[in-house]
Amino acid sequence: MIQANSHDDSAHGSHDHGEHHAPPAQFAVRVLRQDAPGAPSYWERHTITRENDMNVISVLQRIAAQSETADGDKTTPVAWDCNCLEEVCGACTMLVNGKTRQACSALVDKLLAENPEEIELRPMSKFPVVRDLMVNRSRLFRALQKVQAWIPVDGYYDMGSGPRVSPANQEQAYPLSECMSCGCCLEACPQFTKIELKKQEGETDEAFKAREQAAFDRGFVGAHAISQVMLFNNHPTGAMNAPARLEALMAEGGIQDCGNAQNCVAVCPKKIPLTTSIGRAGRATTVHAIKKFFDR
């Protein structure tokens, strides 16, 4: 069942006020830049000539082509991450006018209808900045590792066909499978707070990564990982590993850190019923905890 949750459409820039202002010929873009991990950030203003059908990606391409700020100073291109350019990979997630969303689906004309003065771009605030609008989202993927968000069916022999999946199960699973690991749910979550470690002097890459992953494992896993647990636990083959995933959800930083603010479901660009997944995971962990207590 695909349940439409209380979506604030303005978060996705699809608000139509029914008014038709003439779009400005030019507009300002304010970018929060940062030269290196841990370096101080600074604002930079750019003036862009409006063209039809622009999105934030094409704005960033214009900025790179102009290589000049609004004040006429020479500058380097703004760094950002992108891949698919059609809102299915999640790589270009950033804060557009203060809200977390994908740059590729943030259309300039709609943003200017909301605020004709300027467009503000900032990197996501919950992940360490690599440079400018590019962040390191490895914690997001570490959480998927922690909860074993996969079905282990690799082998050297033919395991035969898997069990049949009922249409009802498929309908429940499909929306959850649309998750593109963009991190919007984490960015908007008041319980998901930034973890940024600094590499110590003389520390090897391996040692730093181990220290970082230990820190990530203690932090909140987030709505995306909880929803993936429900996706794989409800699959007949994936259910064989359900207890291990529930154990991971009950470890430190697990589902118990959820504060039920429900921002995750409000900002999810794929409209995944994340809070339903959280409720189901709550029930599954409740039952698992009781079973564990009485069965051991």
Next chain:
Amino acid sequence: MEAAVEAARQGTFFSRNEFLIRRLHSLTGLIPVGAYMCIHLLTNASTLGGPEMFQKNVDLIHSLGPALPIVEWTFIFLPLIFHAVVGVVIIRSGNANLSSYYYVGNVRYTLQRVTAWIALLFIAYHVFHMHGWFHNAWWLENVANNELGGHQFDPHKASSTAAIALASPLKKLFYGIGVISCVYHLANGLWTMGITWGVWTTAAAQRRANWICGAFGIALTVVGLAALVGVTTTDVDKAEAYEKVRHEMNLEEQQRAEAEAKRLKSLSPAEREAEAKAQAEKEAKAAETKAH
């Protein structure tokens, strides 16, 4: 370096038992703390029924006698302190972001934390104001009673002392805000608890549950504020007169019981046996006449 990673993996007592502690925090919010609050507010609302009714209810609670402090500590104070301490840890673990994401759910999340702080301050003040925190003679006489205006409530003079303690409009306002905060925290907490434990999972089910929790919250707010109306309309002189008569009657009864106990104690074993025998005969006769 590896030791640091190992230490991080091991974590603290809280982090190792985070799931259990968080679920206990959720549970104690409803049982016994929330349930107690409902009983407390209902009892208070009986001030509307006059000093007789309120005094009767207070006496019922105090009929537990020496067991009352044990019951209070087991079912009220310890769970409440646990809920508050873990709650402070939880609040500090989050970062409210209402200005960026102004959604209904987020407003409720933020309010849950704001009302938690108000409730904590209010309950700490309320227990001091009415009971002086500790029922220790030296403490009450030298600290709580005189200088700081605590320990205003006397269970033998329930209506009059409650009315006097809450005579000032400023105190009534503070109590009103405190009660509403506590009720919001319970009603909203009940709703989030249903998600946490997995009682209501889908958005539609959560909306239905929201109506029920909202209705519960409004009803409990009415009950809670009724007590403030009750203490406002209480006629202190009349209540005091009633409480005095009642207290004297209770004292007389107590003295009679004590005298009887003393008399029985002074009897010799033979006399006591004779008396017991006479009593038994009397009872047997009464039973016989009843049977006929």
